[in-house]
Amino acid sequence: MAFICRFAPSPTGPLHIGGVRTALFNWLLVKKNKGKFYLRIEDTDKERSKEEFKKQIIDSLSWIGIKHDDKEYIQSKNINKHKEIAEELLKKGFAYKCYCSEEEIKEQKEKCKKQGIAFIYNRKWRDPKNLEIPKDIKPVIRFKSKISGNSLIKDLVQGEINIANSIIEDFIILRQDGSPTYQLSAVVDDHLMKISHVIRGDDHKINTFKQKQIYEAMNWDVPQFAHIPLIHSEKGSKLSKRDKASTIDDYIKLGILSDALRNYLLRLGWAHKDKEIFTLDESIKLFDLNGVGKSPSKLDMSRILSINEHYIKHIDEKELFELLKVYCQKFKKKIDASKESTLLKSMNFLKNKAKTLEDIYQNAHYILNDSIKILPEDLKLLDAPSKKILKDFLSEFEKISKITKESLEKIVNGLIDKHKTNFKGIGQPLRIALTGSRFGPGIYDIIISLNKDAVVKRLKN
RNA sequence: GGUCCCAUCGUCUAACGGUUAGGACAGAUGGUUUUCAAUCAUCCAAUCGGGGUUCGAUUCCCCGUGGGACCGCCA
Numbered sequence: 001m002a003f004i005c006r007f008a009p010s011p012t013g014p015l016h017i018g019g020v021r022t023a024l025f026n027w028l029l030v031k032k033n034k035g036k037f038y039l040r041i042e043d044t045d046k047e048r049s050k051e052e053f054k055k056q057i058i059d060s061l062s063w064i065g066i067k068h069d070d071k072e073y074i075q076s077k078n079i080n081k082h083k084e085i086a087e088e089l090l091k092k093g094f095a096y097k098c099y100c101s102e103e104e105i106k107e108q109k110e111k112c113k114k115q116g117i118a119f120i121y122n123r124k125w126r127d128p129k130n131l132e133i134p135k136d137i138k139p140v141i142r143f144k145s146k147i148s149g150n151s152l153i154k155d156l157v158q159g160e161i162n163i164a165n166s167i168i169e170d171f172i173i174l175r176q177d178g179s180p181t182y183q184l185s186a187v188v189d190d191h192l193m194k195i196s197h198v199i200r201g202d203d204h205k206i207n208t209f210k211q212k213q214i215y216e217a218m219n220w221d222v223p224q225f226a227h228i229p230l231i232h233s234e235k236g237s238k239l240s241k242r243d244k245a246s247t248i249d250d251y252i253k254l255g256i257l258s259d260a261l262r263n264y265l266l267r268l269g270w271a272h273k274d275k276e277i278f279t280l281d282e283s284i285k286l287f288d289l290n291g292v293g294k295s296p297s298k299l300d301m302s303r304i305l306s307i308n309e310h311y312i313k314h315i316d317e318k319e320l321f322e323l324l325k326v327y328c329q330k331f332k333k334k335i336d337a338s339k340e341s342t343l344l345k346s347m348n349f350l351k352n353k354a355k356t357l358e359d360i361y362q363n364a365h366y367i368l369n370d371s372i373k374i375l376p377e378d379l380k381l382l383d384a385p386s387k388k389i390l391k392d393f394l395s396e397f398e399k400i401s402k403i404t405k406e407s408l409e410k411i412v413n414g415l416i417d418k419h420k421t422n423f424k425g426i427g428q429p430l431r432i433a434l435t436g437s438r439f440g441p442g443i444y445d446i447i448i449s450l451n452k453d454a455v456v457k458r459l460k461n
Numbered sequence: 462g463g464u465c466c467c468a469u470c471g472u473c474u475a476a477c478g479g480u481u482a483g484g485a486c487a488g489a490u491g492g493u494u495u496u497c498a499a500u501c502a503u504c505c506a507a508u509c510g511g512g513g514u515u516c517g518a519u520u521c522c523c524c525g526u527g528g529g530a531c532c533g534c535c536a
Contacts, residue, residue, distance in 0.1 A: 010536045045535055102534090116462035118532045140534060158466070167464055167532090175534040182536045205465070206531050229467080229529090236528070264473095267485090271474050274484045293474080295467045296529065303473065303486045313499095353498050363497090412495090427495035439497040 003035030004196045007061075007068070008075075008186065010042040011053035013241040015060045017299075018201065018231040020248060021265040025228060026199045027066045028266075028287040038193060039068035042075045044185055049076075060248035064258045065280065073193065075185055082180035082188050085218065086141055086173050094217040095173060097139035098125040120169040123147075141174035143183070143214065151209050156197075156226035156289045161205065168209050183207065187214045190223060199226040199289075202296070203238065226289050229269055229296040236298065245301070253331055255357030257323065259315070260308040269297050277310060309355040317347040320360075327357040335368060342367050342449055349445040363440055367449060372436035372458065381438070386429035389419055393430065394459045403452060405444045434458050 007023040009015055030037040039061070043049035058072065089095040098121075105121070112119040125131065126144060146165035153161050173184040180188075186207075190198060198208075205227045215222045233243045245251065251261055263278055270293070272278075272286045312320060321344045328335050335343065343364060354360045366372055374382075382390075396411045415426050427443045434446050434455065447455055 008536085012536075042536055048535075105534090112532095113462080118463045120532090161465070163465065169532090172534050177534080179534085181534065186536080201530095202466075203530055204536090207536090227466090232529080238530070267473065269473085274475065276473095276485055290477095293467095297474090298472065300472050300486070306486055309499095352500095355498095359498095423495045425495090431496065437496090441497095443495060 002194070002196060003030060003033035004038070004194050005030050005035065005199060006038040006040050006073075006190070006193060006195050008040040008042050008189075008200075009057055010045065010048075011050055011057060012045065012048040013053060014247040014249065015053075015057045016239055016241050016243070016246040017248060017251070017261070017265060018239045018246075019057075020060060020064060020066075020261075021231060021268065022199065022201055022228060023061055023066055024064070024262065024265055025270075025287070025292070026197075028283055029197070029199065029289070031284045032287060035196070036069045037066075038070060038073055038195075040073040040075055040189060040193070042182065042185070044076055044079065044180065044182065046076075056249075063248060063252065064262050073189070075189060078185070078189060078192070079180060081192070082185045083174065083178065085188050086180060086184060089143065089173070089214070089217060090141060092217065093144070095141050095143050096126055096128070096170075098142045098170075098172075099131075099134050099137045099139045100124060101134075101137055118167065120167070121171075123170050126170060138176045140172045140176050142170040143173050143210070143217075145170050145210070145213060151212065153208050153212065153225060155205075155208075156199075156224055157229075157292050158202075158205070158227050158294060163209060165209075168206075168213075171210050173214075183210050184214065187211045187220075191215070191218070191220045195223050197224045197226065199228065202227045202230050226292075228292055229294060231268060232296045232298045234299060239299065245299075251304070252327075255327055255359065255361070256304060256308050257311045257315070257357075260311040261304065263311070264304050264307050268299075269293050277307075305355045312351050312354055312356075312360070317351070318344065320351060321347050324357055324360055328361060332361055339368055342451075346441075346445070346449045349441050349449075353441065365437075366435035366440065366446065370454075372434075374432060374436045378432045378436070378438055382429055382432060385419070386425075389415060389421075389426055390429055390433055390459055392418065393426070394456065397452075397459075398456060403448055405448070408444050408447055 005026040007019075007026050009019050027037050029035075039058070041054050041057070043054070054072075061068070086095065090097070100121075108122055109119045121142070125139075125142070145168045149165050150162055151165055151168075155161055171183055172181050174180055208225050208227070212222055231239045233239050233246070239246055241247070245254070248261075259280070262280070262283070266278055266283050266287065267276065270287065270291045272291055275286075278286065324343075325335055325340075346364065346367060350360050350363050353363055361368075392415055393411060396414065400407045400411070412423070412426050416422060419425065428438065430443050431440055431446065432438060434450065440446065450458075
């Protein structure tokens with residue numbers, strides 16, 4: 001059986017990482033089963049759908065490495081087909097026109113609320129025998145849901161879920177203005193796209209019982225369903241677009257690598273034994289729905305950072321450098337071409353002190369900028385004895401022809417003896433003079449990474 | 462409130478009837494180190510409660526408690 005999945009976000013806001021994870025799970029399974037992965041933009045809510053969000057969704061997915069097959073599918077382009085199916089359901093007696101006014105529905109809702117029960121439309125027009133059709137009201141079309149009995153879905157993640165049919169109302173499939181609603185459009189499109197597995201967030205679980213009835217009414221094959229638990233924010237509730245650090249863009253800005261975020265998202269709600277780090281190939285090979293847990297998981301920033309740190313340390317330095325370049329250009333300032341080679345050479349020690357690209361950028365400050373500013377509090381540390389040390393260092397430094405760790409060590413050790421101090425006594429003033437900060441990479445790394453002239457110049461100031 | 466779902470260290474999770482309940486992140490302590498880190502070693506830390514079933518329950522069943530999702534002419 002072909003394995004065909006889709007990810008179907010609505011372009012009504014930036015895609016958050018919960019959505020990205022859903023897309024990832026779909027995509028991984030498709031890759032594993034050599035199937036098809038489609039992207040369907042569900043834009044039938046004309047009011048709220050925006051072109052910019054559609055673009056953002058595609059960009060976010062592609063950043064993390066998810067590419068959809070074929071061209072993205074725009075749901076609104078298929079509205080006529082959805083309407084056709086609604087008519088067909090009407091003709092076959094699986095749906096009916098409902099002439100209730102908005103006031104009537106509102107009244108019913110209030111009544112239900114008072115009684116403390118969930119609102120279910122009272123099915124007034126399901127049997128219109130004794131009803132007079134109002135002239136001034138355009139009807140909506142409702143699906144004739146089952147009233148009695150129970151329905152069961154066998155969910156690939158959740159297991160068997162059983163509900164009484166009576167709690168599923170006669171939901172609207174065509175609005176007053178004749179446009180189809182989500183319940184209808186999603187089913188028609190999934191059918192037309194030959195979707196074999198619907199893998200989506202837990203919040204869609206109830207919809208499944210509505211949608212299944214449409215499939216059955218139309219005599220269509222019902223796909224398999226898998227509802228994956230939601231991601232919760234630190235507050236413990238469903239992640240929303242309003243939560244801070246919830247969109248892919250937020251993480252890119254923080255300097256998170258796409259592989260790291262992919263790995264983090266993969267492990268959120270899914271596990272394979274004790275394994276923590278998964279290459280892309282391993283994820284495809286090992287991912288399965290059996291390993292997906294049933295309970296929601298909380299977002300944990302320190303863990304994201306920790307995985308990111310791992311990837312920063314392990315990816316190819318040249319590659320890391322390229323990522324840094326892009327990052328700086330986008331969020332900081334473009335790296336000066338003249339600094340590139342120095343920076344590239346320095347990646348091997350810069351990466352060891354970083355959890356994010358932002359961290360690397362911070363530590364590379366002294367490379368990226370010719371003139372360095374020393375904070376007043378640090379300047380205070382450069383007292384007269386320290387300045388003398390710097391002066392002595394400079395004169396020794398100017399004499400050496402080859403700047404290596406060994407040659408520098410020799411100078412420093414000599415100075416330690418001469419000034420009766422320790423390494424810190426030499427290292428700290430040097431670091432401040434060369435980088436403008438007390439914190440940063442190892443002092444030898446700093447000196448070796450800068451060229452001789454730059455060191456001399458900075459020390460002279 | 463109704464319906465449904467879920468429940469192992471603070472967090473992510475492993476253990477699909479038999480383990481001293483494991484790993485990772487975070488935290489703590491110590492070693493190393495020129496700063497910040499990193500690194501190494503060690504430590505702290507969990508089966509929500511109560512009943513069953515069973516020789517034996519984290520695991521199966523029931524009840525309670527807690528958390529969540531849904532309850533739109535949104536998707």
